[in-house]
Amino acid sequence: MATDQTWPLFEVFIRSKKGLSHVHAGSLHAADAKMALENARDVYTRRGEGSSIWVVPSAEITASAPADKGELYDPADNKVYRHPTFYKVPDDVEFI
């Protein structure tokens, strides 16, 4: 099959039931988004795993690079005052 005939890749996200977020389930190839949705139904929800499906062209996803992990997350590491455990309150004070 020629390259321009190759079906693009889509990432599939599934909400298992209302009240929960969509979670990445996997990926699949399809000619277009409509077909991706239909195929996602058959490939990833054969046993009632889903109540809602998102399909996103894989090429449209912008991801952070593992190499940038330091500059992305280190700034949060030294801000312990963002956590409730940073603050001392007397043991006998309740509901706080």
Place this chain on the structure above:
Amino acid sequence: MQSMEAGSQGDLDAFDRHVGADGKVEPQDWMPAAYAKTLVRQISQHAHSEIIGMQPEGNWISRAPSLRRKVILMAKVQDEAGHGLYLYSAAETLGVSRDELEQQLLDGTAKYSSIFNYPTLTWADVGAIGWLVDGAAIVNQIPICRCSYGPYARAMVRICKEESFHQRQGFELMMALSKGTDAQKRMAQDALNRWWWPSVMMFGPPDGESVHSMQNMAWRIKLFSNDELRQKFIDMTVKQAEALGLTIPDPDLRFDEASGHWQVGEIDWDEFWSVVKGHGPCNRQRLAHRRDAHEAGAWVREAAVAFAAKERARSARKAA
């Protein structure tokens, strides 16, 4: 893919320490080229096995003895297709394209599990495949749910959940036959006779001869050796055969008090290698069928691309 960049010795050591401590690896992480290559080989072989594995059972869909058995078998074969797709997707995260992988299967350069090169001669074979072949697959695959490569492990979690239905429906089918008429019981025994040894061989060559084992265990792509997994399968299956009232076709089978394990007689590894090398009963038929299906479906794939292009053009015109 970053994995293609050569790393320093320091990178390699850090990687080995990470996976050695049961750390996980995700597609964007740096990984040794040999690790990625091994994964592509293993995951795609596994995917091909699922796809080729649709044939021996698909062969019986139109001849299933009841509507109940027919819908079960259709659901099972559909699952195999799904498993192939999860696995191809996992392999693609390593930078290889689906087309390349498919091509390797079609031109015979990629391997798939030899078990699918045996024919399904009777209806009982459908039961034997579910019980024995899927039973062996589960033993093999459950540890892979914890393997070091994230996308492979996640695909395997989905697959293992579904394989359990496959094994149970097979056992139930064998149970129905073995509790049936004399002819049905003979049919079940005959299926066990033919599928037992190929199933035992599914775990691959003995540990001493397994080429990739050591490195794969260090990288936690493989968590138990071929012989350990094989033993586990034998121990659990001997008891299941008893429950069915069927006899395992091995006069040397005996329980070893000292080790607490069942020991089988000599395995015919010549047969194993002969089937791996393409001389099994159905190797040519399986590949020919896959090639025909691929070629016959070409117009559908092309039409879908043409239709998608037309739809895109139409919505672009509307927007303009």
